[in-house]
Amino acid sequence: MNVQIEESWKTHLEPEFEKDYFRTLTEFVRSEYSQYQIFPPGKLIFNAFNLCPFDKVKVVIIGQDPYHGPGQAHGLCFSVNDGVAFPPSLVNIFKEIKEDIGTPAPSTGNLTRWAEQGVLLLNATLTVRAHQAGSHQRRGWEEFTDAAIRVLAEERENLVFILWGSYAQKKGAFIDRNKHLVLSSAHPSPLSAYNGFFGNKHFSKTNEYLKAHGKTEIKLVNRANYQTIVDKR
Secondary structure (H helix, E strand, O other): OOOOOOHHHHHHHHHHHOOHHHHHHHHHHHHHHHHOOEEOOHHHOOHHHHHOOHHHOOEEEEEOOOOOOOOOOOOOOOOOOOOOOOOHHHHHHHHHHHHHHOOOOEOOOOOHHHHOOOEEEEEOOOOEEOOEOOOOOOOOHHHHHHHHHHHHHHHOOOOEEEEEHHHHHHHOOOOOOOOOEEEEEOOOOOOOHHHOOOOOOHHHHHHHHHHHOOOOOOOOOOOOOEOOOOOOO
């Protein structure tokens, strides 16, 4: 099956594309796009992979489901398009960045700049029907994204896996903690952020680990493009 995905990922995930579950998933997704409004746009389903080739990955953040409101999802977990209001979890992510490393929130919730620096922003499920959270769960996407995480964990070394919330922690339970840094805490959702997300210092810990292993640190916020949106909420 010829899947339109970045070449290095295509090489590593080729076995998945030939499995029955992926063929069934592909048929389901095509049918959904032909009948309903689905997010993200079809060309952005594999955006996380296309912006962050296999050998460039330094950090993996695992999300669950794409945003299901108009104009939000563009294939990167927790990220929204330029000009779109920050969802609550993203507001809390920027609050924690400010508390952790001292940089105020940017003017955009678009995290493409992270992906281009080696942060794989991977949702467990890569598509969703408009206004129906979880509508494409248990259709095969979870198996596919499990395979992506597994091949990274097995073939790469000294990566940082960030697991926020019980769902991500279960998905990343198999990762070898002696080979990679695994950071776990509560989810940044307003329902759980005060139960261990705030104060987790995952961003500074990530950069400290990358630096210690001779890798370039992630520039989390463009210093030329601050705004005080976090402080106003």
